[in-house]
Amino acid sequence: MHRTVDESIRRELDAWLSAAVARVSPPLTFAEVRKGVQAVSSLYVERRPSAGLGARTTESEGKRAALATYYAPLHFLITLQAAAAISKSARAGIRRIHDLGCGTGAAGAALARACPGPVAIEGIDRSGWALREARHTHAAFGVRSRTRRAAVPEGLPRLRAGDAIVMGWMANELEQEARVRLLDFVAEACGEGHPLLVLEPLARRVAPWWPTWAARLVPLGAADLDLHAEVDLPEWIARLDAASGLDHAIPGARVLAAPAADANDAGD
Numbered sequence: 557m558h559r560t561v562d563e564s565i566r567r568e569l570d571a572w573l574s575a576a577v578a579r580v581s582p583p584l585t586f587a588e589v590r591k592g593v594q595a596v597s598s599l600y601v602e603r604r605p606s607a608g609l610g611a612r613t614t615e616s617e618g619k620r621a622a623l624a625t626y627y628a629p630l631h632f633l634i635t636l637q638a639a640a641a642i643s644k645s646a647r648a649g650i651r652r653i654h655d656l657g658c659g660t661g662a663a664g665a666a667l668a669r670a671c672p673g674p675v676a677i678e679g680i681d682r683s684g685w686a687l688r689e690a691r692h693t694h695a696a697f698g699v700r701s702r703t704r705r706a707a708v709p710e711g712l713p714r715l716r717a718g719d720a721i722v723m724g725w726m727a728n729e730l731e732q733e734a735r736v737r738l739l740d741f742v743a744e745a746c747g748e749g750h751p752l753l754v755l756e757p758l759a760r761r762v763a764p765w766w767p768t769w770a771a772r773l774v775p776l777g778a779a780d781l782d783l784h785a786e787v788d789l790p791e792w793i794a795r796l797d798a799a800s801g802l803d804h805a806i807p808g809a810r811v812l813a814a815p816a817a818d819a820n821d822a823g824d
Contacts, residue, residue: 561636561787565669565697572696573629573790576689580621590799592618593626597802624689626796628660631724631755634807635663637785638755639670641813644821646751647671651718655679656708656726656738661690663724665697667753677701680711709737720751725809728756728763739769746776746814754812758782766810779816784808 561569581589596619639647650671655664658679668675677699679690687703694701704711708730713719721742727735746752752773756763770780786806789797797804 561633565636568669568697569629569632570790572693573625573792575692575696576624576628577792580617580625584617584621586795586799588618589621589625590796592616592620592622593796593800593802595619596622596627597800620685623660626793628662628689628693629790629793630804630807631660632662632666633787633789634783634785634809635666635722635724635753635755636670637787638753638783638809638811638813639667640821641779641781641783641811641817642670642751642753643815643817646720646815648673649718650675650720650751652716653677653720653722654713654715655690656712656721656723657681657729658690658703659683659686659724659726661686661693661701663722663753663755664690664701665693665699667720667722668699669697675699678713679703680706680708680713682707709734709741712738712741715745715748715750720753721745722753724753724755725757727754727769728765732765735765739772743772743776746773746778749815752778752812752814755809758808758810763810769812773812773814776814777816778812778814781811781813782808783811 647670653664653667653675655661655677658664658681661679664677664679668677677694679687679701681687682705684705687705690703727738730738742752756766774780784806789804793804
């Protein structure tokens, strides 16, 4: 299904992406960024993800440039569409978003822009580079935020009324024991009514643990869905797609969203 991005959000997205490209090139050439895109894609798709994956995706300038200028905008667009799977009333009640393993901050910013009211973000990540990028992202979308350097699940926050949780493409980077602890945390949060959005790649083999999470969270009101959304890609993304042999004309993700939208939210 083709969905049009709100014009004001699209302007913010384009400006954010242009600033990110300007930060990395120069010194990097387009070809070097393309190699970074292919290297990150290989880590996530061609090899089975594991603990330490996050560190490997930021170990070189090319990979960091790929995350900031290619994957971050894609993740923003996907999360913006996925946010509609959370009920309108729940989104209206969000006042603070805890972006766990926030990376470049794209998922948290997208969820914030999908909320009708003023929302603040607390971004948590163990990478100083990622937190710097997240601050750029939050500022670009006009979202008040703070960042905190911490690992997940050790640095999990205390939740209060109006808090939501987003986890974009991060749970698969954890050791199994840590992921179990994280699931316990989000299941308790769902049971208490806190909105939740979890996103991972569509490829089934990438997240073999997903059915366990769905079985735990769906009875608590979460929707389990495969999202496919046709969107108009920024020119930079389209160029990198063509050059790297990838195709994101219809980007997608596996999504767990709570509380799930219902028939009254149709057309959102």
